[in-house]
Amino acid sequence: MVSSCIVPSCKRRRRTGLSYYRFPVKDAERCKLWLRAVNNPKYDEDTAVDCLKNHRVCSLHFKPEDFERHLVWEAMGGDGVRKLRPTAVPSLNLDHGETSTCVEQVRQSRLTMLL
Numbered sequence: 684m685v686s687s688c689i690v691p692s693c694k695r696r697r698r699t700g701l702s703y704y705r706f707p708v709k710d711a712e713r714c715k716l717w718l719r720a721v722n723n724p725k726y727d728e729d730t731a732v733d734c735l736k737n738h739r740v741c742s743l744h745f746k747p748e749d750f751e752r753h754l755v756w757e758a759m760g761g762d763g764v765r766k767l768r769p770t771a772v773p774s775l776n777l778d779h780g781e782t783s784t785c786v787e788q789v790r791q792s793r794l795t796m797l798l
């Protein structure tokens with residue numbers, strides 16, 4: 684069983700306290716979105732769903748709003764395995780051009796302001 688994250692830039696980092704989420708294998712369209720997002724050269728949009736079953740994406744790649752809110756956990760301090768919304772697609776810490784562009788731009792404009 685593979686328990687590491689499928690995002691290439693993420694595997695090298697060992698972090699604790701993360702949750703791992705399975706590919707939405709029942710939803711082929713969303714699987715493609717996930718594959719595009721994780722941008723792992725070993726897998727592309729045509730990768731068979733069977734190959735994805737054992738792979739996970741860790742919680743570092745989802746925005747807070749990608750998780751379903753759980754009022755009891757939140758009241759207890761927010762710990763616990765959070766459930767992903769059915770529409771969630773990885774979008775954070777992916778280290779590739781498309782999604783990090785706006786972060787880069789923000790960073791650059793901040794730098795320009797400092798200069």
Ligand SMILES: [Zn+2]
Binds near residue numbers: 744
């Ligand atoms: Zn990860």
